[in-house]
Amino acid sequence: MDILKVTDLKKYYETGDIIVKALDGVSLSVKRGEFLAVVGTSGSGKSTLLNMMGGLDTPTEGEIIIDGQSISGLSRDELTILRRRKIGFVFQNYNLLPLLNVYENIVLPIRLDGGKVREKDLDDILDFLHLKDKKYEMPSHLSGGQQQRVALARALAMKPAIILADEPTGNLDSRTSQDVMGLLKISARELGQTIVMITHNEEIAQLADRIIRIEDGHIVKGAVANV
Numbered sequence: 001m002d003i004l005k006v007t008d009l010k011k012y013y014e015t016g017d018i019i020v021k022a023l024d025g026v027s028l029s030v031k032r033g034e035f036l037a038v039v040g041t042s043g044s045g046k047s048t049l050l051n052m053m054g055g056l057d058t059p060t061e062g063e064i065i066i067d068g069q070s071i072s073g074l075s076r077d078e079l080t081i082l083r084r085r086k087i088g089f090v091f092q093n094y095n096l097l098p099l100l101n102v103y104e105n106i107v108l109p110i111r112l113d114g115g116k117v118r119e120k121d122l123d124d125i126l127d128f129l130h131l132k133d134k135k136y137e138m139p140s141h142l143s144g145g146q147q148q149r150v151a152l153a154r155a156l157a158m159k160p161a162i163i164l165a166d167e168p169t170g171n172l173d174s175r176t177s178q179d180v181m182g183l184l185k186i187s188a189r190e191l192g193q194t195i196v197m198i199t200h201n202e203e204i205a206q207l208a209d210r211i212i213r214i215e216d217g218h219i220v221k222g223a224v225a226n227v
């Protein structure tokens with residue numbers, strides 16, 4: 001079953017007289033438990049697509065269906081709740097809250113949703129991401145790669161049905177990137193989570209179940225299936 005489906009998605013930005021077609025008719029389905037990699041050059045529309053699939057931004061045209069529900073008919077509050085319950089985001093710029101420490105950042109979405117923090121699971125995630133000794137550190141005291149892993153830990157801790165990750169290994173060395181990929185693959189396999197991951201790294205992309213390539217706001221034909 002498709003947990004994510006976008007149909008003829010378009011996003012046009014108007015700046016002055018110029019229209020930037022960030023997405024220009026993208027259709028895509030992602031199955032439950034699938035691990036999809038999205039590749040493409042800088043400015044090709046990858047982040048725009050991811051943000052749209054997570055209901056963070058409204059398309060100029062097209063439909064987005066999350067877990068069988070078209071999101072265009074939802075109110076702002078309904079969309080916020082759907083997002084919080086079902087989707088874990090890893091943003092390209094991490095989006096950590098600077099005044100909260102690592103632990104507080106990670107548990108914030110769980111607490112906002114009134115959920116209970118499973119300390120053991122959280123420690124396992126921190127352990128896996130080599131962040132155990134940074135648990136109570138402030139984000140500003142962390143390296144870029146460490147902040148990136150905290151952002152990933154925050155997305156994973158909710159155990160969402162869908163993880164949308166924008167370059168989650170962009171600031172990591174190849175060894176740590178492999179570890180992160182390992183954790184994402186375990187999440188997909190054991191928790192049935194669906195993962196859509198943007199990456200510039202072809203080697204990393206090869207570890208996913210399927211790769212799609214975006215150029216100039218279009219999916220390029222001949223996308224490789226890895227399964």
Ligand SMILES: Nc1ncnc2c1ncn2[C@@H]1O[C@H](COP(=O)(O)OP(=O)(O)OP(=O)(O)O)[C@@H](O)[C@H]1O
Binds near residue numbers: 040
């Ligand atoms: N808010 C905005 N206003 C105007 N143009 C925008 C806006 N956001 C994105 N764009 C444009 O849309 C296009 C796609 O941007 P997007 O961020 O999706 O690219 P990307 O593939 O994620 O690139 P990168 O690999 O560098 O992160 C770019 O040309 C960008 O300049």
Ligand SMILES: [Mg+2]
Binds near residue numbers: 046047048092166
């Ligand atoms: Mg981007």
